[in-house]
Amino acid sequence: MPFVRKRMFAPKKQKAFLYLIQELGYTQKEAQRLIAKGRLFVNDTPMTRTAGEIEGEFEFIYFEPITKGLEPTYEEEEFVVFDKPSGVLIHPQNRYTPYSLIDELKYQYGRDANITHRIDQETSGLVLCAKNKQSERDIKMMFEHRDMKKKYLAFVHGYFDKELTVEEPLLRAEDESAIVRMVVKVDEKGKASKTVFKPLEYFPKLNMTLVECLPYTGRQHQIRVHLFHVKHPIVGDPIYGQSEENIVKFLDRELSEDQRIENSGAKRLLLHASELAFHLYEKPYSIKSKVDFLKICLLHVM
Incomplete structure (x- = not known):
């Protein structure tokens, strides 16, 4: 299960978001957002005040990605492309979702890696993912300007x-x-x-x-x-x-x-989703799926 409820300990009274920044490496924005979502529990009661304080034992629910061995179909220094199977979610629907593509991405490339666009759960094919926050901003801007051909x-x-x-x-x-x-x-x-x-x-x-x-x-x-x-x-x-x-x-x-x-x-x-074509960092890309989709279709209907 990607979402884990972990028992933790704060040796002195302090702001909860500061503890999460220092111990788990979150940014202030990330830490406060998770607290506001009710991910931190004191005496089994969720703390939702972003300026709330903790001391002693508490519990925190955080995302711990897992892998099912899905390898990328294409990789560059700043981004990676996965050929998503049908049935796999892009993001978890809730904290009980057993697996989604974001698991695979963050397991392989770290917490700053992120998916930059969506396709439906049942749609298979290419999904472009950023390896870091800067490339995420650049790629999302590219989508916003409609510089991506699909x-x-x-x-x-x-x-x-x-x-x-x-x-x-x-x-x-x-x-x-x-x-x-x-x-x-x-x-x-x-x-x-x-x-x-x-x-x-x-x-x-x-x-x-x-x-x-x-x-x-x-x-x-x-x-x-x-x-x-x-x-x-x-x-x-x-x-x-x-x-x-x-x-x-x-x-x-x-x-x-x-x-x-x-x-x-x-x-x-x-x-x-069979092909992505775009310019990024002054270089053109044309990435094609390696999946034989027609073969899959015929297997499903014959």
């Missing part, structure tokens, strides 16, 4: 016969029924979004198409919603293209694997 591969239902540009605004909001708790939809009140889709190969026996996806904006679930909007939902998508009843079952973790395969065509979302 390519995805998606295995979709139906015959996708020609290149298509979708420019439909996307809105993140609760469904009007208040039953479905997670939905992004095409809505004129939403944020401008643009994705270009290029068909690569059609599989007539499956009635499915391998499609290259080029998102020009980075909205949540953008590729999934745009493909659903043009009536080519991604194979294995448990949300878009599904009935409300089955969406609720999936969100409540009551949908069996067999039911999901029957409803959506696969037990995982067949979407893969």
Whole structure:
């Protein structure tokens, strides 16, 4: 378990955040944020005052990363790229999450290493990570200026016969029924979004198409919603293209694997972040995934 509750001892009365800075190497901002989140316990009671004091025994919950041996697909002095498997979270959802990509990154490169962007838990593929705080700022600025070009591969239902540009605004909001708790939809009140889709190969026996996806904006679930909007939902998508009843079952973790395969065509979302292209520190990079995504798709649907 990455989050560990550890018994500690302060030999003299002092500010709790100063103790964490001196003993565990946190910055003042980090130490005070963790205290405010209730990570420090005195007599089993969480201290949330950032200027609170400690003396004697107390307990502190901190993040202790673990590894599952996932090796980076590309590495430079300032950054590293992982090929994230489907099913692995980018960050823990809560302190009981057993493993996420941030575990692997911090285990291998230290506490200052950080992930600079997100992909969905079920989406596989490339994730760019900074090795230190300065490169984290530089890379996030690059994303903010949209200097990153990303390519995805998606295995979709139906015959996708020609290149298509979708420019439909996307809105993140609760469904009007208040039953479905997670939905992004095409809505004129939403944020401008643009994705270009290029068909690569059609599989007539499956009635499915391998499609290259080029998102020009980075909205949540953008590729999934745009493909659903043009009536080519991604194979294995448990949300878009599904009935409300089955969406609720999936969100409540009551949908069996067999039911999901029957409803959506696969037990995982067949979407893969396949390529990153960018300029950083006056050098161009074009990093491609080493995963044979088409082989994975065919294994899941045949």
